[in-house]
Amino acid sequence: MHAIEFQTTIHEGIIEVPKQYLHQLSTHARVIVLMEEAPQNTGVVRELLRHPFKRPHFTPLTREDIYER
Numbered sequence: 001m002h003a004i005e006f007q008t009t010i011h012e013g014i015i016e017v018p019k020q021y022l023h024q025l026s027t028h029a030r031v032i033v034l035m036e037e038a039p040q041n042t043g044v045v046r047e048l049l050r051h052p053f054k055r056p057h058f059t060p061l062t063r064e065d066i067y068e069r
Contacts, residue, residue, distance in 0.1 A: 001030075 004021050015033075017025065 004024060006018050006021065008016055008018070015031070
């Protein structure tokens with residue numbers, strides 16, 4: 001058994017083999033699919049906590065400002 005390696009895009013479950021490897025293929029092959037992990041959707045709040053938005057001349061609210069009615 002020998003191996004070939006290539007990258008391709010899967011379209012509707014079909015893996016297209018590049019033309020330069022077609023002559024090496026027989027009627028049976030073992031396929032192993034390695035995929036990059038998709039980034040998790042962490043949400044906007046978690047992303048902002050990790051990378052806060054920096055604003056020049058920002059003054060946070062005081063306790064009095066927060067509870068003022």
